[in-house]
Structures are given as structure tokens and as C-alpha cells.
Amino acid sequence: MLAEYLKTLINLDILEREVPVTEENPEKSKKGLYKIKDNFILFWFRFVFPNLNYIESGHVQLAMQKIRANLADAHISYVYEDICMEKMWELNSAHAWDFYFDKIGRWWDSHTEIDIVAMDSGGQDIIFGECKYWSGRTGRSVLVSLEQKARQVCWKNGMRREHFILFAWNGFTDELTALAKERTDLILISERGFENGKVFKSG
Numbered sequence: 741m742l743a744e745y746l747k748t749l750i751n752l753d754i755l756e757r758e759v760p761v762t763e764e765n766p767e768k769s770k771k772g773l774y775k776i777k778d779n780f781i782l783f784w785f786r787f788v789f790p791n792l793n794y795i796e797s798g799h800v801q802l803a804m805q806k807i808r809a810n811l812a813d814a815h816i817s818y819v820y821e822d823i824c825m826e827k828m829w830e831l832n833s834a835h836a837w838d839f840y841f842d843k844i845g846r847w848w849d850s851h852t853e854i855d856i857v858a859m860d861s862g863g864q865d866i867i868f869g870e871c872k873y874w875s876g877r878t879g880r881s882v883l884v885s886l887e888q889k890a891r892q893v894c895w896k897n898g899m900r901r902e903h904f905i906l907f908a909w910n911g912f913t914d915e916l917t918a919l920a921k922e923r924t925d926l927i928l929i930s931e932r933g934f935e936n937g938k939v940f941k942s943g
Contacts, residue, residue, distance in 0.1 A: 746774060753777060761845030761857045762895045771848075779819055786815055812873065820873040821846075821855050824907040827929065828858055828869070836927060837903060839865045852892045856905070864896055869905040878908035880916045883926070905929065 749755040756777050759769040766772075776782040787807045788795070794803035825844065832840055844858035856869030868890045872878045886904060903925045906912070911930040912920075920928045 754781065758846065760847045760849070761843060761859075762847060762893060779815075779822075782818075783815055787811070817871075817873040820907075820909065821871045824869070824871040824929075825856060827907070828856060828867075828905075831905075831927075832858075837865065837867070839863055841865070841867060847893055849892060852889050854886070854889050854893070857893065859895065864899050865901045865903065866893075866895055867903045867905055868893070869907065871907040873909045875910060877911050877913045878906060878916065879913040880919060882906060883916065883919075901925075903927075 746755065746757075750757065754777060755774050757772045757774055759766045759772045763769040763771065776785065787810075791803040791806055794800070794806070828841075828844055831837075839860050841858035841860050843861050844856065847854045847857040854868055855871045857866065858869070859866040868886055870882055870886050872882060883904065883906060886906070890902060890904075905927040906916075906929070908928070908930045912928050917928065920926045
């Protein structure tokens with residue numbers, strides 16, 4: 741019965757089933773997760789519905805306080821990931837790399853999650869990315885963590901060329917920016933643009 745409800749919501753374009761991007765047979769994968777596609781509906785269920793008692797009783801300010809307290813971490817950061825995913829396709833078209841990826845999505849297992857993984861299915865190139873929507877600048881530790889997580893991804897191990905990309909709403913530390921200028925496998929993108937040689941505006 742549950743499967744029928746899920747199928748109906750998918751057909752109505754309300755839900756979508758997502759699997760780790762490296763799965764060879766997505767339809768048969770047991771790692772599938774269901775997510776609400778529309779950000780307005782997602783916002784309603786995350787923030788409006790849980791606070792209906794405040795709203796309906798006229799205590800709108802209390803509802804707003806609760807919403808503002810969790811809005812960035814529980815909603816905007818996830819929307820930002822979708823925006824970064826769209827930006828990846830723009831970079832692909834702009835030939836940001838010396839290859840073109842043809843597959844992109846999230847990757848996860850029981851212990852690790854990576855915001856963006858993109859690969860050239862017919863080649864040996866794979867891109868690992870993280871999206872950071874927070875108030876401070878993104879530093880080298882985020883890159884180190886991403887490099888460690890990349891080792892958990894089983895895809896053409898021993899033969900692949902790895903590339904890394906970091907998106908950060910509020911930019912990067914001087915240390916990370918300097919490092920990016922020395923590396924050809926790393927791209928940094930913030931609202932202020934690209935920070936190691938080429939310029940890719942995020943807007």
C-alpha cells in the first residue's frame with residue numbers, strides 16, 4: 741500500500757526517488773531515498789505545519805522566531821545545494837574542466853555523505869564537491885574532509901582522475917584561496933566569483 745502512495749506522489753511530481761550517483765542500476769538499488777521536489781511544499785511541511793498552533797492562535801511572532809532559528813540549516817542550505825548542482829552544469833558547458841561530465845548527483849553510504857559527485861561515465865574523471873551555506877568563510881579543513889570522504893567512493897579506483905570543487909556562500913579563507921592557486925584539480929566558487937585563475941560568477 742505504501743508503495744502505491746509513493747508511486748502516486750512521484751507521478752504527481754511531488755516526490756522523487758534519489759540514489760547515490762554511482763549506483764549502476766538505480767531502479768534496483770536498495771539505497772533509494774524519497775525527497776519532496778518542490779521547495780515551497782518542503783518549506784510548508786518543515787516550518788508552517790509544525791507551527792500551525794502558533795499561527796492559528798494568533799501568535800505569529802512566536803512562529804516566526806522558531807522558523808528564523810532553523811531556516812538556514814534546515815532549509816536554505818539544502819536549496820543552496822540544488823543551486824550549486826545547477827551551477828555545475830553551467831561550468832560543464834563553460835569547459836571548466838578538460839572533460840565533460842555526463843552524470844551528477846549526491847553520494848552517500850551509512851557513514852558518509854557528499855553533496856556533489858559528477859563523473860564522465862565513458863572516461864576516468866570524477867569531481868567531488870561540497871556546498872557550504874554558513875556565515876563564516878570556508879577553510880582548508882572542508883577540503884581535507886572532502887578528500888577523505890572521496891576515498892570511500894568506489895568508482896574506477898586506481899584509474900580515476902579526481903577533481904574537487906567547493907561552493908561557499910560567504911567565500912573562503914586566505915589559506916584555502918592560496919592553495920587553490922597552486923592546484924589544478926581544485927575550483928573554489930563563492931558569491932564573489934572564482935578564486936584561482938579563471939572567473940566564474942555565481943550570479
